[in-house]
Amino acid sequence: MRKIYSVGFPGISPFVKALVIANISAWFLLVLVIQQFFLDSPYVFQFLGLVPDIFLSGYLWQPFTYMFIHASGIFHILFNMVILWMFGSELERLWGSKFFMIYYLTCGVGAALIYCIVLMAVALFTEVPLTGVPVVGSSGAIFGLMVAYGLIFKDRILYVMMIFPMRARTFIYFLAGIEILSVLSSGLGGPVANLAHLGGLATGVLFLIFWKNWHTVSAWVKRKKPHRLHVVRSEDVEDRRRWH
DSSP, X not given: OOOOOBOOOOOOOHHHHHHHHHHHHHIIIIIIIIIHHHOXXXXXXXXXXXXXXXXXXXXXXXXXXXXXXXXXXXXXXXXXXXXXXXXXHHHHHHHOHHHHHHHHHHHHHHHHHHHHHHHHHHHHHSSOOOOOOOBOSSHHHHHHHHHHHHHHSTTOEEEETTTEEEEHHHHHHHHHHHHHHHHHHXXXXXXXXXXHHHHHHHHHHHHHHHHHHHHHHHHHHHHHOOOOOOOOOHHHHHHHHHHO
């Protein structure tokens, strides 16, 4: 019989701990202190957040830095950090810190690029202008973690809203459905960047598929790799016969 466990709050893993510290430090120093008390305009969000209409103007760092900037309200960063702790710590222990770091950052950057590409395509083929509203937060990367958790620990029981039990795989389908409906209902200009969330989900799935296929092909190539030919001298053969 397959064992089914419910997800809880595991001990925090090393890279997840570093991410939590980095996010909280950036939020406190840049948003609560510098932005609130020293700047008249939202320069922190414009410069370090993800702003599609200026991203290609040379602000190429934004798909990375936006992950570490959160809204000034505490619930945005609190929710993201709790989810990062819950899902990320177990994945890091399973994968190791290096692979987890690559996966996390790839999902965050991938979510940003998908968001910008879709918005640029819409602006190109319609009369909807490219938005200048900054996108901030680590939600894209965290959605990538959640889809990985759902694919790896398929039968784990999660409690949605701390009440409703649901298998991890079903929870991912449920989550993706909510994000799709949110995009369809509120469009691309809503207060929540649901498209970036979907971008994180898609990037996570594509990354894991690519990684699995790459390892399969790599293992096949190693099995098919021809053996090297070694030249054996006649005197070596005589020595082997003498000693055996």
